[in-house]
Amino acid sequence: MGAGPTGLALALWLDRHRVKVRIIDRSAAPGTASRAVVIHARTLELYRQLGLAERMVAAGHVSDGIHFWAEGERRADLVFGAAGTGMTPYPYVLILPQDRHEQLLVEALAQRGIAVERETELVGLEEQADHVLARLRDPDSQERSVAVRYLAGCDGAHSAVRHALGLAFEGGTYEHVFYVADVQAAIPAPTGDAHFALDRGDFVAVFPYNEHGHVRLIGAVRDAAAAAADTPLRYEDVQSDALHSLGVEVTQVNWFSTYRVHHRIASRFRQGRCFLLGDAAHVHSPAGGQGMNTGIADAANLAWKLAAVLRQEADERLLDTYEAERRAFALQLVATTDRAFTLVTRTGRLAELVKDHVAPAVLAAVFANDHLRRRAFGLVSQTALAYPDSPLSTGRAGTLHGGDRFPWIAGEEGDSFALLQDGVWVAYACGLVPEQVRAWCVQHGVQVHEAPWTAAQARAGCARGALYLVRPDMYVGLALPHPEVAALEAYIQKAGCLLPVS
Numbered sequence: 272m273g274a275g276p277t278g279l280a281l282a283l284w285l286d287r288h289r290v291k292v293r294i295i296d297r298s299a300a301p302g303t304a305s306r307a308v309v310i311h312a313r314t315l316e317l318y319r320q321l322g323l324a325e326r327m328v329a330a331g332h333v334s335d336g337i338h339f340w341a342e343g344e345r346r347a348d349l350v351f352g353a354a355g356t357g358m359t360p361y362p363y364v365l366i367l368p369q370d371r372h373e374q375l376l377v378e379a380l381a382q383r384g385i386a387v388e389r390e391t392e393l394v395g396l397e398e399q400a401d402h403v404l405a406r407l408r409d410p411d412s413q414e415r416s417v418a419v420r421y422l423a424g425c426d427g428a429h430s431a432v433r434h435a436l437g438l439a440f441e442g443g444t445y446e447h448v449f450y451v452a453d454v455q456a457a458i459p460a461p462t463g464d465a466h467f468a469l470d471r472g473d474f475v476a477v478f479p480y481n482e483h484g485h486v487r488l489i490g491a492v493r494d495a496a497a498a499a500a501d502t503p504l505r506y507e508d509v510q511s512d513a514l515h516s517l518g519v520e521v522t523q524v525n526w527f528s529t530y531r532v533h534h535r536i537a538s539r540f541r542q543g544r545c546f547l548l549g550d551a552a553h554v555h556s557p558a559g560g561q562g563m564n565t566g567i568a569d570a571a572n573l574a575w576k577l578a579a580v581l582r583q584e585a586d587e588r589l590l591d592t593y594e595a596e597r598r599a600f601a602l603q604l605v606a607t608t609d610r611a612f613t614l615v616t617r618t619g620r621l622a623e624l625v626k627d628h629v630a631p632a633v634l635a636a637v638f639a640n641d642h643l644r645r646r647a648f649g650l651v652s653q654t655a656l657a658y659p660d661s662p663l664s665t666g667r668a669g670t671l672h673g674g675d676r677f678p679w680i681a682g683e684e685g686d687s688f689a690l691l692q693d694g695v696w697v698a699y700a701c702g703l704v705p706e707q708v709r710a711w712c713v714q715h716g717v718q719v720h721e722a723p724w725t726a727a728q729a730r731a732g733c734a735r736g737a738l739y740l741v742r743p744d745m746y747v748g749l750a751l752p753h754p755e756v757a758a759l760e761a762y763i764q765k766a767g768c769l770l771p772v773s
Contacts, residue, residue, distance in 0.1 A: 272432050274301070274387045276369065277549030277566035278425030279376035281574055283321050286383050287694055288578030288743075293419070294385065295407065297392035297426075301373050306451045306530070308478050308487050309560030310365040310372070312355060313653035313676075316745065317571045320692055324361070326375055331367030332463070332480050339634055340468035343516035345459075346631030349638050354648035357730070359679050360686065362648075364465065366478050368453075368487070369563065393431045396422065398543045421577055423546045425566070428533065430551035436542050442535030442605070445556070448492040449532055450509050455523040456486045466517060469627060473512040476557075477519065484522075489557060490514070492529055504529045532556050534605050540594040546573060553601040556608045564653060565604060569597050575694060575743035579768060584716065588662075588767035596658045658746060663766050666750035666758075669734030673750050677741045678731035687731075688745070690720050696769060697741045700754060701733050708738070708754040715763070716772040 272278065274296035282294045310327060318324040336350040355362030377387065390410035397404040403422045408414050424432025433440060458466065458477055466477040475490035491510045506527045514521075536553045540546060549566025573593045579585035637643045649655030657675045658664050664674030671678070677699070680687040691697055696717045698704065701724055704712075712719045717740070722728065724735050733739070740749040740759065749762045763769040 272296075272393055272422065272424045272430075273426035273549070273551070274298070274373070274377075274389075275425065275427065275549065275566075276307070276372055276376060276563050277570050278423070279373060279380060279387075280321075280567045281423055281425060281548065281570035282385060283323075283376065283379055283383075284570060284574030284694075285578065286380070286385060287321060288574060290574075290578050290581055292385065293388065293417075294380075295388040295391040295393070297390065297431075299390050301377065302370055306489070306528075306557065307369040307372075307560070307563040308366050308480075309564070310367055311560070311564045311652045312359040312361040312363070313656065314564045314567050315361040315365065316359060316654070316679075316688065317567065319360075319688065320571075320694055320745075321379065323375065323379060326379075327367060327372070328361075328365060330371055330375060331365045332482075334364045334366050334463060334465050334479070336461070337364070337465040337467060338459075338461070339631055340466060340470075340513075340517055341627045341631045342470055343518075347634035347638050349634075349644065349647060349651075351648060351652075354638075354644045355652060355654075357679075357681070358645065358649065359652065359654050360681075360688065364560075364652075366465070366480055366487075368480070372563075393426075393435065396432070396435045396545070398545065403544045420581065421544045421546070423548055423573065424551045425548045425570070426551050428535070428550045428554050430547065432545060433537055433547055433551050436539075436545055436547075438542065438547070439538040440535045441538065442533060442554075445532045445534070447532070448504070448529050449557075450488070450490055450492050450504070450506075450527065450529045452488045452506055452509075452524060452528075453526040454486050454488060454521045455484050455525070456488075457484060457518075457520045457522070458486060459518050468513040468517040469630075470513040470516040472623065473510040473514075475513040475517065475519070477517070486519075488514075488519075488521075534608070536598070536601055536605055540598045540601075541590065546593065548573065548597075552597070553605060555605045561604055561608060561653070565601065568653065568656070571744045572597055584770050584772070585768040586770070592661055592663050592766075596661045596663075599658075599660065600656060663742065663748050663768070664746075665748070665762055665765070666752075668737035668739065668750040668752045669729075670732035671734075671737075671739065671747055671750050673747050675747050675750075677739065677745050677747050678733070680725075680727050680731045680733075682725065682727060687722075690718075691741060691745045693718065694743045696743060696748075698754075699739045699741055700737070701728055701739075702736045704738065705754055707756050708759070711756050711759055714771050715769045717769065 282292045285292045315324045339347040351363045395406040402418045463482045478487040506524045533554045548569040659674040666673045698719045738751045738754040742748045
């Protein structure tokens with residue numbers, strides 16, 4: 272259900288895992304305008320598994336940094352290259368409008384013989400012992416029932432799947448009205464980078480599509496204009512203090528829309544054979560451009576687990592880990608973005624002092640420290656996202672724990688992520704693998720890679736002689752200081768996965 276980036280990405284990953292999929296959407300055509308423009312490094316790492324990362328990069332605009340302004344002065348700079356080099360093959364933010372992003376995903380599905388079934392909507396569902404009976408209304412307004420093994424709701428904040436399941440969507444709505452505009456404008460240097468500005472209670476985020484003046488703006492509408500419900504809002508109604516202090520000169524408005532921002536999270540991400548992903552499961556402020564990227568990560572997390580259960584390579588317990596991992600992260604993300612957004616939109620003398628002076632000084636100090644700058648990049652890019660409390664996360668070797676993203680390690684003959692492109696479990700050994708461990712891996716369908724010890728591995732946190740059992744979504748499941756069959760066997764008994772291949 273749902274053909275936005277989350278649903279399209281889920282369909283691509285499921286098809287890659289040889290799972291038959293159907294994807295439906297109630298709209299007649301893909302959207303032509305959207306708020307989401309940012310693709311983070313972790314999303315590109317995951318897209319690399321689908322062969323899409325370079326296609327996305329070629330279609331978008333690479334932004335090397337984000338610059339923070341207050342009262343017309345540039346106060347802090349997060350330069351992604353300096354912060355993320357050595358951490359990821361994509362040490363930047365990619366600016367790509369969601370409509371173009373979706374088009375690339377739809378094209379990739381079409382190449383696999385999968386088409387979105389449009390003008391088709393879910394009007395009811397009934398869960399049976401071994402399937403879900405979904406009642407659909409087709410473009411001719413005819414209703415029919417379809418039996419599916421599992422159903423995924425990727426159908427947005429007003430999710431029909433969530434409503435049919437009767438799940439709560441707890442949270443609230445911010446009082447301010449916000450705008451998104453696609454414009455031609457002159458922006459301050461560096462013209463290829465993103466900018467965020469605060470001034471007298473106003474804020475604006477500026478995302479250039481290129482270095483030739485094609486820009487996306489996100490900001491606040493004047494309170495008086497927003498309060499006049501019977502007055503259609505226009506670009507002229509936006510609060511412009513931050514734009515003016517930043518020196519942005521808009522010469523043409525190509526598209527303009529307003530919206531209210533919500534912060535909500537579903538009470539469950541899984542109920543029986545039904546799952547919620549993306550905005551159907553969690554919505555939050557646009558702070559940090561995390562929303563769309565989080566939904567795509569939901570899809571990457573769920574796809575391999577569904578495939579393993581359908582292929583009888585794991586038991587049903589594995590599906591419970593989707594909610595355990597992704598809802599825990601969503602709760603943390605909603606809380607973090609809520610605090611940031613509340614600070615940005617708060618009014619009053621003390622709030623203005625904090626926003627215009629205290630916060631920029633703190634950011635400048637953070638970005639001047641190499642360790643803190645890299646941590647900031649990890650948080651924004653989602654490369655630091657981990658699942659330490661997951662039932663699938665066990666052990667420690669070096670500084671790597673079960674649940675950590677397996678590090679990107681560059682080498683003369685390629686990088687570590689090249690070994691993780693098949694979407695299967697990989698045993699990555701920093702040294703030799705005992706024959707009995709190798710035999711166990713073959714029996715359980717695990718690829719084995721023996722990596723000669725290098726300084727790059729040490730810098731990435733690996734331990735010499737260790738073995739890391741890496742999940743299909745490139746997170747460490749089990750970290751072993753020394754490869755042992757008994758530890759591997761104990762892990763799969765606990766996790767309910769990697770059943771022997773028949």
